[in-house]
Amino acid sequence: MTKVAQLLENWFHLVESGTSVKIKTIAKSLPAFASVPALIIVGAMMMKSATRISWSDLTEAVPFTYSFATGIAVGFILYPLSKLFTGCWQEVSIPVWVLMRFFVIRFIYLGNL
Numbered sequence: 584m585t586k587v588a589q590l591l592e593n594w595f596h597l598v599e600s601g602t603s604v605k606i607k608t609i610a611k612s613l614p615a616f617a618s619v620p621a622l623i624i625v626g627a628m629m630m631k632s633a634t635r636i637s638w639s640d641l642t643e644a645v646p647f648t649y650s651f652a653t654g655i656a657v658g659f660i661l662y663p664l665s666k667l668f669t670g671c672w673q674e675v676s677i678p679v680w681v682l683m684r685f686f687v688i689r690f691i692y693l694g695n696l
Contacts, residue, residue: 641665656686 637643663675663683 656689659683659686660690 659679659682663672663679666672666675
């Protein structure tokens with residue numbers, strides 16, 4: 584058995600043994616406002632990264648959404664399409680094209696865009 588499998592097995596035994604109830608109790612004892620400073624710092628770090636986006640090249644700009652998962656999925660769809668329509672499709676790697684197809688299929692069958 585690999586180390587990762589052993590770690591996962593130990594984690595599931597830990598959760599089954601009721602320790603998760605203790606962790607949940609500790610997490611609930613923290614007031615809601617205690618997480619606000621951490622969220623502000625994470626938001627500031629994300630915006631610092633956004634300053635390095637080349638906003639003049641619209642094929643590099645990714646749309647913002649309220650959901651991280653949806654934003655990533657839409658980004659994987661729009662990035663290759665924008666490179667394709669601007670004639671720079673060679674800049675996009677094959678795995679990105681494959682992921683684009685998976686995300687298009689996901690939105691077609693599951694919706695929730």
